[in-house]
Each structure stands twice: as structure tokens, then as C-alpha cells.
Amino acid sequence: MKYIEFGFGNTWLMRTEIEQPDGTEVEVQGIVRPIIFRSFYIRVWIGTTVWIADSREGFKRGTKTTKQFKIIFGIRSEL
Numbered sequence: 001m002k003y004i005e006f007g008f009g010n011t012w013l014m015r016t017e018i019e020q021p022d023g024t025e026v027e028v029q030g031i032v033r034p035i036i037f038r039s040f041y042i043r044v045w046i047g048t049t050v051w052i053a054d055s056r057e058g059f060k061r062g063t064k065t066t067k068q069f070k071i072i073f074g075i076r077s078e079l
Contacts, residue, residue, distance in 0.1 A: 001019045001038075001076060001077070001078070001079065002018050002019070002032065002035075002076070002077040002078070003017040003018075003019075003074050003075070003076055003077070004031055004032070004074060004075045004077060005017065005072045006074070007070065007071050007072035007073050007074075008069075008070065008071050008072075009045065009068060009070025009071060009072065010070065011027060011029075012029045014030055015027055015028065016028045016030065016031055016032040018079070036077050036078040036079075037075060037077060038056065038075075038076045038078055039054050039055045039056035039057065039075070039076045040054075040055045040073075041053060041054040041055065041073075041074050042071075043070065043074065044071055044072075045068050045069065045070040045072075046069055047067050047068075047069075048063050048065070048066070048067055049062075049064075050062045050063070050064055054076070056076075
């Protein structure tokens with residue numbers, strides 16, 4: 001999967017996160033093409049709670065071990 005994100009809280013204002021087949025992740029500044037649209041999402045992370053509204057998977061709530069504040073708009077893409 002490839003995640004193209006824009007918003008406050010990440011390393012860069014606009015970034016692409018690529019999940020490798022072995023489970024590792026690579027972050028790249030800007031947009032990595034091609035974009036094969038899978039879904040659009042909004043992610044809000046306040047403290048250790050994360051809320052995600054995804055156009056394909058619906059609404060999810062989760063927890064993380066680190067405390068952060070992020071507001072992210074993103075596109076999930078195929079590799």
C-alpha cells in the first residue's frame with residue numbers, strides 16, 4: 001500500500017508512506033506517482049487515541065503507545 005498524506009503532525013506537510021512487502025515502511029517527502037486510488041481518509045490523532053474515517057472501510061478508532069497531535073487528509077493507493 002501507498003499512503004499520500006497532507007496535514008499537520010507528520011515529518012513533512014505532504015508526504016508519501018510506502019509499506020514494503022516485508023512490513024517495513026518508507027517515508028518520502030512529496031507525492032510518489034503513480035496514484036492508483038483505493039480510498040480517501042481523514043485521520044485525527046489526539047493523545048493516544050486515533051480516529052480514522054475512510055471512504056472504503058468506514059469509521060475506526062484505535063489507540064497508540066505514543067502521545068501525538070495530528071490532523072491528516074490522505075489517499076490510500078495501490079503500489
